[in-house]
Amino acid sequence: MSRVPLLCAEGVAKSFGARVACRDVGFELHAGEILGVVGESGSGKTTLLRCLAGQLTPDAGRVAYADRSGALRDVFAMSEAERRRLARTEWGFVHQNPRDGLRMGISAGANVGERLMAVGWRHYGAIRASALAWLANVEIAADRIDDLPAGFSGGMQQRLQIARNLVSEPRLVYMDEPTGGLDVSVQARLLDLLRRLVQRLQLASVVVTHDLGVVRMLCDRLMVMQAGEVVEEGLTDQVLDDPQHAYTQLLVSSILPA
Amino acid sequence: MLTAQALRKSFTLHLRGGVTLPVLEGNDLTVAAGECVGLLGPSGVGKSTLLRCLYGNYRPQAGRIRVRHDGAMVDLVGAPPYLLLAVRRRTIGYVSQFLRVIPRIGALDLVIERALAFTPSEEEARIRAMTMLTALNLPARLWALPPATFSGGEQQRVNLARVLVGDYPILLLDEPTAALDQQNRDAAIELIGQRVRSGAAAVGIFHDADARRRLTDRGVELVPARETA
Numbered sequence: 064m065s066r067v068p069l070l071c072a073e074g075v076a077k078s079f080g081a082r083v084a085c086r087d088v089g090f091e092l093h094a095g096e097i098l099g100v101v102g103e104s105g106s107g108k109t110t111l112l113r114c115l116a117g118q119l120t121p122d123a124g125r126v127a128y129a130d131r132s133g134a135l136r137d138v139f140a141m142s143e144a145e146r147r148r149l150a151r152t153e154w155g156f157v158h159q160n161p162r163d164g165l166r167m168g169i170s171a172g173a174n175v176g177e178r179l180m181a182v183g184w185r186h187y188g189a190i191r192a193s194a195l196a197w198l199a200n201v202e203i204a205a206d207r208i209d210d211l212p213a214g215f216s217g218g219m220q221q222r223l224q225i226a227r228n229l230v231s232e233p234r235l236v237y238m239d240e241p242t243g244g245l246d247v248s249v250q251a252r253l254l255d256l257l258r259r260l261v262q263r264l265q266l267a268s269v270v271v272t273h274d275l276g277v278v279r280m281l282c283d284r285l286m287v288m289q290a291g292e293v294v295e296e297g298l299t300d301q302v303l304d305d306p307q308h309a310y311t312q313l314l315v316s317s318i319l320p321a
Numbered sequence: 322m323l324t325a326q327a328l329r330k331s332f333t334l335h336l337r338g339g340v341t342l343p344v345l346e347g348n349d350l351t352v353a354a355g356e357c358v359g360l361l362g363p364s365g366v367g368k369s370t371l372l373r374c375l376y377g378n379y380r381p382q383a384g385r386i387r388v389r390h391d392g393a394m395v396d397l398v399g400a401p402p403y404l405l406l407a408v409r410r411r412t413i414g415y416v417s418q419f420l421r422v423i424p425r426i427g428a429l430d431l432v433i434e435r436a437l438a439f440t441p442s443e444e445e446a447r448i449r450a451m452t453m454l455t456a457l458n459l460p461a462r463l464w465a466l467p468p469a470t471f472s473g474g475e476q477q478r479v480n481l482a483r484v485l486v487g488d489y490p491i492l493l494l495d496e497p498t499a500a501l502d503q504q505n506r507d508a509a510i511e512l513i514g515q516r517v518r519s520g521a522a523a524v525g526i527f528h529d530a531d532a533r534r535r536l537t538d539r540g541v542e543l544v545p546a547r548e549t550a
Contacts, residue, residue, distance in 0.1 A: 283402065297380065305380055316336060
């Protein structure tokens with residue numbers, strides 16, 4: 064395991080007017096690690112995620128990413144074009160609402176193939192074959208490849224969004240409440256799938272969620288946020304078995320034991 | 322292999338008016354390769370807490386826990402997450418009192434997953450896992466099933482298999498044989514004994530006198546922490 068982190072955040076802060084969304088957030092993420100970010104609604108989780116993914120410029124602090132060349136580079140010192148290239152080639156972003164991450168007006172196969180064309184694939188047969196393989200990976204039947212995602216169930220749309228993100232073989236995937244809004248049995252199936260994929264592809268991920276079940280299933284590490292600040296962090300089992308901050312204790316005591 | 326120095330661990334219950342329960346107050350422990358140390362003392366004295374600290378599951382307020390990992394001594398107190406994860410993957414095997422695993426994964430796969438840290442070959446990992454489940458007498462008809470529906474003794478054998486399938490140089494054992502019947506207990510004791518004889522350093526809690534007599538080389542008595550005002 065290498066000592067150079069894949070992603071490095073220092074002192075990240077973002078306010079909207081007088082309202083502080085997140086403040087002084089810092090961590091290092093290594094290749095293949097899954098970091099969960101938990102906290103109640105409005106604790107700044109999603110804002111933090113969007114800052115890390117280069118979608119929102121923080122007011123203070125630094126986000127650096129080590130691309131395949133191994134050098135840590137400041138995400139906000141890059142040109143807009145470079146940042147977009149990074150988002151297309153090295154990163155993925157899974158939205159809570161699949162409609163935000165999919166193009167609803169084009170077919171399932173095109174949703175997956177589009178990502179490949181964006182990284183330079185041109186051969187139609189190869190793109191279609193890869194799209195088919197990825198639909199299979201996320202348990203979508205091959206005969207749905209030409210259907211519009213609008214006709215899919217919520218769970219299927221979410222799996223399609225995951226395929227669209229992973230087809231270009233990113234190294235880091237940001238996920239914002241990936242199982243939010245799905246019913247419990249669909250959530251379980253999606254979590255099993257995500258877990259298999261992140262393991263097989265050795266993906267690193269930052270997963271924002273308020274569901275400690277998601278955390279237990281997926282995350283190696285955990286950061287607990289309250290009112291924009293990180294109040295506790297550690298390995299998932301450390302934080303859940305030995306919660307030290309008052310808010311974490313409240314959070315852990317509110318769930319049923321696993 | 323493993324040294325703990327001046328460990329302090331207390332629990333502050335913020336939801337109960339900030340009551341602080343001291344558990345460990347400056348505990349020391351040293352375990353050499355090929356040695357099995359039994360933790361002694363009445364219930365509630367902090368034996369499991371000490372084991373959990375050694376695994377990095379509980380975070381002590383003070384002290385050092387040094388273990389030999391990949392040829393160098395590393396301190397687990399305050400270790401960065403990637404290091405602690407690596408230590409757990411290849412150096413420390415922990416048999417908890419109760420099996421805790423990710424749901425919906427079959428018993429055999431749960432054991433293979435651990436074996437893969439010790440061999441790059443999926444085939445060899447599978448063979449090792451099957452060999453270990455067989456040695457622990459877990460019926461083959463259960464191998465494909467997730468352990469959630471297993472009996473306590475069957476779950477505990479999966480728990481043991483997940484640790485004994487690896488070549489962990491350090492073993493932490495929290496009542497590893499408590500849920501087992503006599504025959505399975507013998508098998509488990511024999512397998513743990515083999516690991517220790519081949520050089521593993523082991524620390525355990527053994528309420529079962531038979532297991533304690535057959536496995537431990539010496540005992541360490543824990544004393545209750547003083548209640549502080």
